[in-house]
Each structure stands twice: as C-alpha cells, then as structure tokens.
Amino acid sequence: MLPVVALVGRPNVGKSTLFNCLTKTRDALVADFPGLTRDRQYGRVERGDRPFIVVDTGGIIEQAEGIEDRAMRQVHSALEEADLVLFLVDARSGLSPADEAIAQTLRKFTKPILLVANKTEGLDIPLAVAEFHGVGLKGEPCAIAAAHGTGIPELLVRVDALLPQVEAEEPAESAAGGARIAVVGRPNVGKSTLVNRLLGEERVVVYDQPGTTRDSIFIPFERNGRSYTLIDTAGIRRRSRVGEGIEKFSVIKSLQAIDKAHVVIYLIDASEGVTDQDANLLGLVLEAGRGLIIGLNKWDGLSHDQREQVKRQIDLKLTFLDFAEKHFVSALHGTGVGKLLEQVDRIHQSAGQNLSASRLTEILQQAQATHQPPLVRGRRIKLKYAHQGGHNPPVIVIHGNQTDELPGAYKRYLVNVFRAALRLEGTPIKLEFKGSANPYKDKKNVLTQRQVQKRRRLIKHVKKR
Incomplete structure (x- = not known):
C-alpha cells in the first residue's frame, strides 16, 4: 500500500490549500474561514519521486466541544494511520501557544514529523522560520507558500526522505474503478450517518446540526470483493436560503458530485415528508441522467398513518421518477441499509x-x-x-x-x-x-x-x- 502523509495544524494555516497543490486538484474546499474542513479528505500525490496518499484534516483546537469534538476525532484517526505528519504553521502570524500545544500532542504519536512554515511569500524566510525552532521538533523547518507553489519541490524531497520504503504493489485506483455513489439530499436528513453505516466506521463527522458537511468527501472502499466510491455531499437548501459564500461553494461541490457519480442515493427525511425542494433536486439528478435510489430515512420512527401519507406524497410529487427504486431505511439503526449496495450493483450494471x-x-x-x-x-x-x-x-x-x-x-x-x-x-x-x-x-x-x-x-x- 502507498504511504500516508497527514496534514495537521491549527485552523486557517493553509492545509487544504497545500492539499490541492500537492494533488493538483480542487477537491478540498478552500476559503479564508477558520474551521472550514471537518472531515478527512484523501488524495493521491504523483509529484515527487514516489507517489503517496495525502490526508487533509480539520484545524486542531483546544477544549473542543460539540461538532468541533467530532472533527478532532477525525484528526486523531488521520494521525493514527499516517506514516508521516506534516505540521503546518503560519509564518506570517508567527509561533503561537496553540502551535506549541499541537507539537506536544504530536510527539505522543511517535510518528516522523516535518514542520512546514506556510505563507512565506514576501518574507525574509530565515528570519520568519527561526522562531519555530522553539517547538522542539527535529530538523530544519521547511518554508513554503502553498497558494503560489513556492517551495513545494523542496518539500517533496524532504517528504520522500522521511517516507518508509514501501512497495506499491497494487494501484491506488483499484477501488476507484467501481461504482461511484453520491449520497445527496437536503441538510440534516442523515446523509453522513448513512455513509458511516455503509462503511461500518465513523468516517465522516455526524452532528445534529444542518450544514455539518461542507465539502464533498470521496471515500473508496470494498464490499464482498466489489469496489465502490462513496461521496458524502453537503446538504442543498433553496437558493433564497443560501446565505454565506462557503455554503454556495458547498452546493456547487454537491452538484459536481452528482455529475461524477454513477448512482445517486437521494435521501429524504421521512418524518418531514417529500418537499418541493426534494422534487427540484431530484429533477437535477434526472437531468444529469444518473441511476437513482430514493431512500426514505428515519422510517422506523413513523406510525402506520404517517407512512401511508409519505407514500401518497411520493406518488403525487415524484410521478416523473417512476423508474427510481424506493428504499425505506434507518441510517441510525441500519434497518434496510444492507440492501442498498445490492441495488446499486443492479443499477450500475443496467446503466452500463x-x-x-x-x-x-x-x-x-x-x-x-x-x-x-x-x-x-x-x-x-x-x-x-x-x-x-x-x-x-x-x-x-x-x-x-x-x-x-x-x-x-x-x-x-x-x-x-x-x-x-x-x-x-x-x-x-x-x-x-x-x-x-x-x-x-x-x-x-x-x-x-x-x-x-x-x-x-x-x-x-x-x-x-
């Protein structure tokens, strides 16, 4: 397997920018907004002498509570599976007590650590980097400017020297060759919960708050000898309710995920019924021509009369989707989830x-x-x-x-x-x-x-x- 490199640091130091720079993609959502990244984002790097997997993580903060605590669990999972840790700091703001606390935490993982000073453009590099020796990490800090690509070749040389000598016997695209499944829907309908249930682990952040997922997360995995790629997407609201710029980019990434998918699992909160927004979003899926499964989530919490009412709403509002498969599931408890991948296989085979x-x-x-x-x-x-x-x-x-x-x-x-x-x-x-x-x-x-x-x-x- 390819070696894994984790990008860690406090919020807004440029981890996602470096991720995009190394992978030559725009997979990670980037904005001048602290705490934007919450889930682990994986990418393949081909730029150095040896390929490796890079993991983008959320910013590390002290005394995390609520949704931030869930994001910190994602960071710890990335550190546990990493072969090398790139500890990013902001050269413009200088060394902070938070950086020193993070360095102390990283030493507990006994992993090779490379200190990377980002945002060095226009600075006297030796002077800007000098104070970061105070964190007590081995080796000279590596100065880069991820937004401009400055110092990236030197960084890759340092990374290559620290990576373990592992033979990449199987291609990294092996899992990506199967069906790509995008989980789409309105905010807070249980998309991330369903993704974690399908994977059998807490892979993405789940929290009882709309807008928890901000980026589209691509997750390759295998089940019963078959390869899949799950895509967890941000919830899509009505255009009039989309306020901040970050949410607009999240919606764009969700729509792009629909285009990249082979099969779309559109999740509906059965307790809220089928809304006009659901019908509009399903129209976008139909226009993209993707295979479709309509999942009615939280089905186990409804009474008989409520279930009949939801079925009538489907017949009235979704008549243009008579070909779509309907599944009644509970992502939280796993009811009916096991049959989803079987249906995905049949749809993918039919479409291709x-x-x-x-x-x-x-x-x-x-x-x-x-x-x-x-x-x-x-x-x-x-x-x-x-x-x-x-x-x-x-x-x-x-x-x-x-x-x-x-x-x-x-x-x-x-x-x-x-x-x-x-x-x-x-x-x-x-x-x-x-x-x-x-x-x-x-x-x-x-x-x-x-x-x-x-x-x-x-x-x-x-x-x-």
Missing part, C-alpha cells in the same frame, strides 16, 4: 450494459406493431431502426421519418417499452431521434446544359409540325 442494434430494432418494431405512431398531415410517422448511442444513462438513437413531429406521449411509451424489454432497473433512458433528410428539399430546380439543349430541340420539332 451494451445493447445490440438488432435487439433494439426488434423491440422498436414490436412497439410499433402494438401501438402505431400517430398520423401527421395524413402521413404515418415511420420509425425504421434503433442503435445504442451511449452509456450511463443508456442512450438509444432512433432513425425514421418525421421524427420531429413525434408527440411526447409516444416517446414516453417507447421508454417504457424499452425499459420492460431490456429489464433496466433504476436508470433513466434517453431517446434521440434522427429523421431522414430529403436531398432535394433545399435544392433549386436548375437544368443542366444538356437538358437545356434537349428541350430546345424538342420545342423546334413541335414548331415545325
């Missing part, structure tokens, strides 16, 4: 299967034989043949005449026919229609020179008679 043109054309002809397309200006619409045009979701391209005039009701009929015949589960189907173009439609009636001469001889012959 290869469909032969002969089979699609046969289904199309049988559909027309059962129910013919309508007449348009006295002419029957003819659908000739079909073939596959893409995966995830399955795209079926249909060729014929007057396809632009095909009504929406008949298109929905074809979707239902294809879904039943191909046994597709939980995935939308996109139909694309291509009509036969008339090659003489836009051409002018221009006679050739030979035709003109022939017509003139014919006119002369008629006049002589």
